[in-house]
Each structure stands twice: as structure tokens, then as C-alpha cells.
Amino acid sequence: MSTLPQERRVVTAIPGPKSQELQSRRTASVAAGVGSVMPVFAARADGGIVEDVDGNRFIDFGSGIAVTTVGASAEAVVRRASAQLADFTHTCFMVTPYEGYVEVAEQLAELTPGDHAKKSALFNSGAEAVENAVKIARAYTKRTAVVVFDHGYHGRTNLTMALTSKNMPYKQGFGPFAPEVYRVPVAYGYRWPTGAENAGAEASAQAIDQINKQIGAENVAAIIIEPVLGEGGFIEPAKGFLPAIRQFASDNGIVFVADEIQSGFCRTGQWFACEDEGIVPDLITTAKGIAGGLPLSAVTGRAEIMDAAHSGGLGGTYGGNPVACAGALGAIETMRELDLNAKAKRIEAVMKPRLTAMQEKFDIIGDVRGRGAMIAIELVKSGTKEPHPEATAQIAKACHAEGVLVLTTGTYGNVVRFLPPLVIGEELLTDGLDVLEAAFAAL
Known part of the structure; x- marks a missing residue:
């Protein structure tokens, strides 16, 4: 059982004041070649949530790049x-x-x-x-x-x-x-x-x-x-x-x-x-x-x-x-x-239909692919297969601002990938997908 409340919560601007303070310390002491997806600093993580130092809670669709499959503090x-x-x-x-x-x-x-x-x-x-x-x-x-x-x-x-x-x-x-x-x-x-x-x-x-x-x-x-x-x-x-x-x-x-x-x-x-x-x-x-x-x-x-x-x-x-x-x-x-193979298949059963429905609604989604909890959407310019990395970056940024941690990838920088922890709750999956769909609608 997770000790961290399993719900998305945004209580400050992203990044918040404590993350901004840490960011200035980081800039002074950490090599510039080490990048980060989000400018927020983690304080706790468990289940499907990452909480930052300002108390914001993010739905984790990244698992530290497929690492925290069993959660970030599994018993x-x-x-x-x-x-x-x-x-x-x-x-x-x-x-x-x-x-x-x-x-x-x-x-x-x-x-x-x-x-x-x-x-x-x-x-x-x-x-x-x-x-x-x-x-x-x-x-x-x-x-x-x-x-x-x-x-x-x-x-x-x-x-x-x-x-x-x-x-x-x-x-x-x-x-x-x-x-x-x-x-x-x-x-x-x-x-x-x-x-x-x-x-x-x-x-x-x-x-x-x-x-x-x-x-x-x-x-x-x-x-x-x-x-x-x-x-x-x-x-x-x-x-x-x-x-x-x-x-x-x-x-x-x-x-x-x-x-x-x-x-x-x-x-x-x-x-x-x-x-x-x-x-x-x-x-x-x-x-x-x-x-x-x-x-x-x-x-x-x-x-x-x-x-x-x-x-x-x-x-x-x-x-x-x-x-x-x-x-x-x-x-x-x-x-x-926990039979996490079955959990991964269940995540696919929740995510794939939602993403396919979004593909029908938004023509910049060129492809939906992947298996289990390793799923991606490839973004293209309307009516073509030309990669659209700018839209991909915008979608990711919009999700981050609303408390959903997503990662981008792809040779052309035009793929949004989903790697949730396999222990994530379905309500978090659904909430995260709602935020993603709203980001596409806004775009």
C-alpha cells in the first residue's frame, strides 16, 4: 500500500519557489550537459505519483525512464x-x-x-x-x-x-x-x-x-x-x-x-x-x-x-x-x-483505446503503438507524415504544467511515450489521459 496520496495535485506554479531555489543551486554546481525533462525537484515518489519539494503531485507516466516499474519505493x-x-x-x-x-x-x-x-x-x-x-x-x-x-x-x-x-x-x-x-x-x-x-x-x-x-x-x-x-x-x-x-x-x-x-x-x-x-x-x-x-x-x-x-x-x-x-x-x-505482466496488459487495455480515439479526433497524431505499459504516439504535421517535434514539446509542456509527467522520444523528437509504473491505479491513468486530451484540444 502506498503511503503517498495517489492523486494529482498542483498547488504552485510549475516550477514552485523551492524548486526554483534548488534550480539556481543546481545551475551553479551541476554540469550544464546534464539535462532534465522537468524543472521540479522530487521529494517523494510511490505508486503512480511523484511529489516535488513544493508539494505538487505529478502523475508518473515516465517511471524514471522505465526503471521504477514496481513503484519508486516498493515495500x-x-x-x-x-x-x-x-x-x-x-x-x-x-x-x-x-x-x-x-x-x-x-x-x-x-x-x-x-x-x-x-x-x-x-x-x-x-x-x-x-x-x-x-x-x-x-x-x-x-x-x-x-x-x-x-x-x-x-x-x-x-x-x-x-x-x-x-x-x-x-x-x-x-x-x-x-x-x-x-x-x-x-x-x-x-x-x-x-x-x-x-x-x-x-x-x-x-x-x-x-x-x-x-x-x-x-x-x-x-x-x-x-x-x-x-x-x-x-x-x-x-x-x-x-x-x-x-x-x-x-x-x-x-x-x-x-x-x-x-x-x-x-x-x-x-x-x-x-x-x-x-x-x-x-x-x-x-x-x-x-x-x-x-x-x-x-x-x-x-x-x-x-x-x-x-x-x-x-x-x-x-x-x-x-x-x-x-x-x-x-x-x-x-x-x-502482483503479476505485473497482467497489470501491464491492463494498462494497455485502458490506454490504447483512449489514445486511438484521440488519434481519430486530432489529425496530428499519426500513429499509436506499443505493448503493455510501453506505449507511444507519434506526432506529425496535419495531413502528412512529416515529424512535428514542436507540437510534441508543446504537448509535453502542457501536461507538465497540469501535473502529468510525460516523456518525449524518437529519432525525430516527435513521439510522446508512456511508461507508467505497473502498480499505478486506473483512476490515475484515466486522469492523466484526460489531461493529455485537454492538451491536444488546446493545441
Whole structure:
């Protein structure tokens, strides 16, 4: 049960006086390169609400970018992490190991797709997980090339910037980037030239042709894809695309990596989004929703692939921190007990019809897409498919002013994405959608 009242409340201008005071301190002491979606400072968060220092309560349609899936102060996460804090905060798993790390690895082996023998390695961030997946795939295949997809996002480190498709704000001015990274088309149904119904077959054929021609399949260590592309705009690859790419990888001894950092842990109504078309990846990367808000990530995969790196070749001082591992066990406990896959499907059942009705009413909504509690609307200029980032920013700002925290995304900056905590109440969902609809009406 949440201790924070689960209702939207706006009692000051946004931002309020205390947030403005903190903002001036922030400007003086925090690097300008670190941006924020909203200029309000959080004081408490739980369930579907974030409360700021001025007492405003916002409906949370962001979950800290798909992190607080179980809520921002879930009982089991707090209980387990607090108990671990009292025992010890750190020993470094590479110095003296502890049970929590092993338990998380066991849970991941059980939950991730496929019934083959699996092992895991734990890290701190999604980018670290992706980078280590590449290291493991290269060690296993003795090859160097890595294939990624248009509109994909994989992180902000040097290697993962190279893997990421979007230049601004992630790559601009930060090169040169890591070599041996190749980008191929993805089946973006809404924008596929011959129509969404052809996208799966045509895009997979194009991608495979480019790999064969430009790289040579025998040189590819890994193919990495998000089963639902997050920062690219919540793009669900058209049906048939992922199975074709998966089959190509299998046929050519390429390690197929599912990047489930944003889409994993019940977010799409399944434990992992790749399950939708029965994809069993060789490696799967997870982070964000794994630990209820504590920094933890993982690479999980086929035991023989995971064991390819030499002893000492994988690790990091904080990787699999004991407090974060305790948080993960609490988050997974919550997901199981509350059946958060069912909750995600219920969120889709509430949101999708409302958003589709708005699409019929407002012609700047070009597309409604997504699964579970990973849903988005793409905004375009009336009568066209030309991206409309200005309207997208206006809609987000209008929602923020009324106490609804929404995030924008997309290669063209024209997508509003919805990532509510899976424990959000339906009345909050409905209230938030009412505010969104009013914002469109005002626009």
C-alpha cells in the first residue's frame, strides 16, 4: 500500500519557489550537459505519483525512464535493500563474493527466454551491459564486427555511442567512435515506404543483404537489437522482422543479442519483449526495471557463450553491488506476487483505446503503438507524415504544467511515450489521459 496520496495535485506554479531555489543551486554546481525533462525537484515518489519539494503531485507516466516499474519505493525493494545495507554495502564480488549476486543470476536464468543452460554477469548500467555483451560475443566468435539497427539506442559510453543511431544529443561532438560497428535498416512500419504490411519481409531482406555485401556474415560477432526500439520512438519492428534476423544469426554463427534494457521485466506484458514472436536470444541485456531503482544491469545468456571470456576478463568494482542485488530480488518478488505482466496488459487495455480515439479526433497524431505499459504516439504535421517535434514539446509542456509527467522520444523528437509504473491505479491513468486530451484540444 502506498503511503503517498495517489492523486494529482498542483498547488504552485510549475516550477514552485523551492524548486526554483534548488534550480539556481543546481545551475551553479551541476554540469550544464546534464539535462532534465522537468524543472521540479522530487521529494517523494510511490505508486503512480511523484511529489516535488513544493508539494505538487505529478502523475508518473515516465517511471524514471522505465526503471521504477514496481513503484519508486516498493515495500519489498526497501525491505531487502535496507536489510542488506545493515549487513554490508560492498565487498566487491571479485574480492569476496556474496549470495545476493548468485541469487540474481539464478533468477535471471529462470526468467529469461529459452530452457538452455544460462549464466549471467552483473554490472551497473545498461550501457555497461551492452558493452560487455559485445566483449563476450567477440571472445566467443573470435570475430570483430557488430551489427546494429537504424533508430537503435544502446548507451552513452564510447562503444555504445557508436552503436546508438541518433546523433543529437547522444553523439554530437563526442567522436571519434569505436570501429567495426555497422548499421542496417529496421522494419519501422509507420514509415516504411511500401507500407507497414511489407516492412517485416522487405527490411529483413535489406538488412541481411547489406550484412552479406558490406561486412560478410563470417566476420560478424554480434547482432544487437532492442525488441521494441526505445529512444528511437517505441518502434515495434513489423512482424516477421525479428524472426528473420534471428534465423540469419543462427545460420551464420552470429551471437544474437536482445537489448531488453528498456523493454524488459514485465514492461510489455511479458517478462521480456522478445517473447512476443518467440525469439530466444543468445544473450540478453537488462537494467532499468531490474532493481526497483537501484543501479544494476546484467548480461544473461547461453552458458558456453558467457564462459568464453577468460577469468578476470569481466567485472568492475561495483558490478552486482550487494544492495542493488537485494533491490533486484525485491523487485522480482513484487513482479511475481502482483503479476505485473497482467497489470501491464491492463494498462494497455485502458490506454490504447483512449489514445486511438484521440488519434481519430486530432489529425496530428499519426500513429499509436506499443505493448503493455510501453506505449507511444507519434506526432506529425496535419495531413502528412512529416515529424512535428514542436507540437510534441508543446504537448509535453502542457501536461507538465497540469501535473502529468510525460516523456518525449524518437529519432525525430516527435513521439510522446508512456511508461507508467505497473502498480499505478486506473483512476490515475484515466486522469492523466484526460489531461493529455485537454492538451491536444488546446493545441
